[in-house]
Amino acid sequence: MDILNALVAVLNYVVIPASSYGAQLALGALGVTLIYGILRFSNFAHGDTMAFGTAFTILFTWAFQAMGLSLGPLPTALIALPFGIAVTAGLVLLTDRMVYSYYRRVRAAPVILVMVSVGVMFVMNGLTRFIIGVDEIQFADGARFVISAREFRAATGLAEPLSLRSSQVITLVAAALVVWALFWFLNRTRTGKSMRAFSDNEDLALLSGINPNRVVAVTWVIAAALATTAGVLYGLDKSFKAFNYFQLLLPIFASAIVGGLGNPLGAIAGGFIIAFSEVGVTYAWKKVLGYLAPAGLEPEGLMQLLSTEYKFAVSFAILIIVLLFKPTGLFKGKAV
Amino acid sequence: MKKLLLATAATALVAGAAQAEEIKMGISLGFTGPLESMSPAMAAGAELAMKEVSDSGKLLDGSTVTPVRADSTCIDAAAATAGVERLITSDGVKGIVGGMCSGETTASLQNVAMPNGIVMISPSATAPALSTMEDNGLFFRTSPSDARQGVVMTEIIMEHGINEVAVTYTNNDYGKGLADSFQAAFEAAGGKVTINTAHDDGKADYSAEVGALAAAGGQALVIAGYVDQGGSGILRGAIDSGAFETFVFPDGMVGGALETNFGPELTGSFGQLPSSEGEGKDKFLELATAAGFDGTGVYSGEAYDAAALIMLAMQAAGTSDPAAYKEKIMDVANAPGEPILPGELGKALELLAAGTDIDYVGATSVELIGAGESAGTFREIEFKDGKIETVKYR
Numbered sequence: 001m002d003i004l005n006a007l008v009a010v011l012n013y014v015v016i017p018a019s020s021y022g023a024q025l026a027l028g029a030l031g032v033t034l035i036y037g038i039l040r041f042s043n044f045a046h047g048d049t050m051a052f053g054t055a056f057t058i059l060f061t062w063a064f065q066a067m068g069l070s071l072g073p074l075p076t077a078l079i080a081l082p083f084g085i086a087v088t089a090g091l092v093l094l095t096d097r098m099v100y101s102y103y104r105r106v107r108a109a110p111v112i113l114v115m116v117s118v119g120v121m122f123v124m125n126g127l128t129r130f131i132i133g134v135d136e137i138q139f140a141d142g143a144r145f146v147i148s149a150r151e152f153r154a155a156t157g158l159a160e161p162l163s164l165r166s167s168q169v170i171t172l173v174a175a176a177l178v179v180w181a182l183f184w185f186l187n188r189t190r191t192g193k194s195m196r197a198f199s200d201n202e203d204l205a206l207l208s209g210i211n212p213n214r215v216v217a218v219t220w221v222i223a224a225a226l227a228t229t230a231g232v233l234y235g236l237d238k239s240f241k242a243f244n245y246f247q248l249l250l251p252i253f254a255s256a257i258v259g260g261l262g263n264p265l266g267a268i269a270g271g272f273i274i275a276f277s278e279v280g281v282t283y284a285w286k287k288v289l290g291y292l293a294p295a296g297l298e299p300e301g302l303m304q305l306l307s308t309e310y311k312f313a314v315s316f317a318i319l320i321i322v323l324l325f326k327p328t329g330l331f332k333g334k335a336v
Numbered sequence: 337m338k339k340l341l342l343a344t345a346a347t348a349l350v351a352g353a354a355q356a357e358e359i360k361m362g363i364s365l366g367f368t369g370p371l372e373s374m375s376p377a378m379a380a381g382a383e384l385a386m387k388e389v390s391d392s393g394k395l396l397d398g399s400t401v402t403p404v405r406a407d408s409t410c411i412d413a414a415a416a417t418a419g420v421e422r423l424i425t426s427d428g429v430k431g432i433v434g435g436m437c438s439g440e441t442t443a444s445l446q447n448v449a450m451p452n453g454i455v456m457i458s459p460s461a462t463a464p465a466l467s468t469m470e471d472n473g474l475f476f477r478t479s480p481s482d483a484r485q486g487v488v489m490t491e492i493i494m495e496h497g498i499n500e501v502a503v504t505y506t507n508n509d510y511g512k513g514l515a516d517s518f519q520a521a522f523e524a525a526g527g528k529v530t531i532n533t534a535h536d537d538g539k540a541d542y543s544a545e546v547g548a549l550a551a552a553g554g555q556a557l558v559i560a561g562y563v564d565q566g567g568s569g570i571l572r573g574a575i576d577s578g579a580f581e582t583f584v585f586p587d588g589m590v591g592g593a594l595e596t597n598f599g600p601e602l603t604g605s606f607g608q609l610p611s612s613e614g615e616g617k618d619k620f621l622e623l624a625t626a627a628g629f630d631g632t633g634v635y636s637g638e639a640y641d642a643a644a645l646i647m648l649a650m651q652a653a654g655t656s657d658p659a660a661y662k663e664k665i666m667d668v669a670n671a672p673g674e675p676i677l678p679g680e681l682g683k684a685l686e687l688l689a690a691g692t693d694i695d696y697v698g699a700t701s702v703e704l705i706g707a708g709e710s711a712g713t714f715r716e717i718e719f720k721d722g723k724i725e726t727v728k729y730r
Binding site: 009012013014017018021135136138144145148149150152153161162163165234238239241243244247248251275278279282283284285286287288302303304307308309311 | 507531533534535536538539540541543544545546547548550551552553564568569572573576577578579593597
């Protein structure tokens, strides 16, 4: 019984929250890594692209709710998601046409493109706030829980609660589907293969007749889809607040770099590594050890490795260690 | 003869005018910044008191009081200092209602108000550190220190039969000060704080914090944070994961957003915030409505009282010189004397001119204790059926 309690406590406070947070980071990191791999710069506007896409998805969600559309136990935002993606894709394509294409034409150094993306970030930042405001918005509807803490305790008689939110399940399932679709696209379709070729060797790809404009456009559309999906899943799980998406940028970049910039598999692994280290290292093991230790030997202190204030230090320590010993990231990405 | 009369009358008028002066008073509040939504009602409260006194024509032989505003920004100590500097040196104010937030208040008090010997009465700075700071008798506040809120919160929690709590606070002066003073009071009363840990506002994810709080355990979770910031993130995580079922909310967390975002999930949770009731408050609300602003705004009544105290002390001292009237502030605020409610400032000025003692009650039942801060009344609230309900005032 005590072992079960310990297991449930770890599941409830470490495994489940870290998995869904990790999936959200992974989706964000995938977008960053894709842009880095194919367009060759770190896109700082990614966090605000997520915010913009989520803002539009929320607007569509409200419209659908007003029309009486619903998915039953699933959140209405899932129907609105494709529309949000479409608007976001339109915006990033427009940005590319108006801003980035010029710098590509003059063959600007990557660092200039990075600075340009910071400028784009501030514009998108303001745009999102103009459209939807700065307030916190809850837009999740449908069933909140798959397993609620109270029901679980009543059903099992365990002292420790276990809760599983529907948004967490949706996040994990959606992330798995998106990743599968992305890999299928990159590995099986002609366009995907030409994108990979463009990423591996631009000159050779151009010589073999690949249309660079098409590759760039498809990359932006996929990045917009990934950003909007990640943003909506995060917003469903927590809540939407424009400012928080800007804050998400740091852990997303950490994930992408730890995994290896430009490597999609690395982005996914990086997302989970960062999420689990943030939650796991700062977890107080007092309760768990209390269940496992023999009677009389229960720990008095919190048994916490680091106080929670240091959780960001943990992910950045991992980042630095990885960069020191494996500059291309855990999975072979491009050198930063 | 007619000419002579006219000349005498004119001389008398001139003499009278020389006696009465135009007194300027500063209002240093965060008109921009994180609390910009609260400032207008506070400034309106202070200006209401000044207008009332000016209109009565009874202050220091018919002197009038003119308000001058300055933006303290709440977070930028340098901007607040510059603003107060301007009020004192350029506008020549005789007293200041402000500042708004604790850090900025400390800076402008120490850098400008103290060297120039100007009285400051803050309606809303609540950090415990301001109680013990050296102020040359120039600083007062009409709001209670957070140390007092820690004690009141302890009493309320103990009355609910809870003696083991976890505490999380927002990582700034307000949160840390409140959490520490609460922990001291709670442990002195025989309670146990299992963990006292910070959370940062505006972060992407709070599962690590919730995990640590849950592991430490306790019968209730005290969240000394902001309802539109990280406080709600922690609350959401703690409810969803089933870590805690009872929550205690200090002033920063009690807001309409709790009802709309959480509602029935909070049944059984409780909290408290500085607030007053009674005849003075009702009177103030009436006056505010008549003047065209919302008197229920947070700290609006405190601002009215701060301005009123300065002007009444001037009358008691018979001069607008801060060095003289600062001694009178405690006298006019506290018993014994004739109780004075909002709207009765004219009467109070008359009484003081006649040498009668007054006890200013004002909008917030002002009673200055210690180094000159409000003892404070707190409104105890409880969640019933998803609504915030007032239990009682203490």
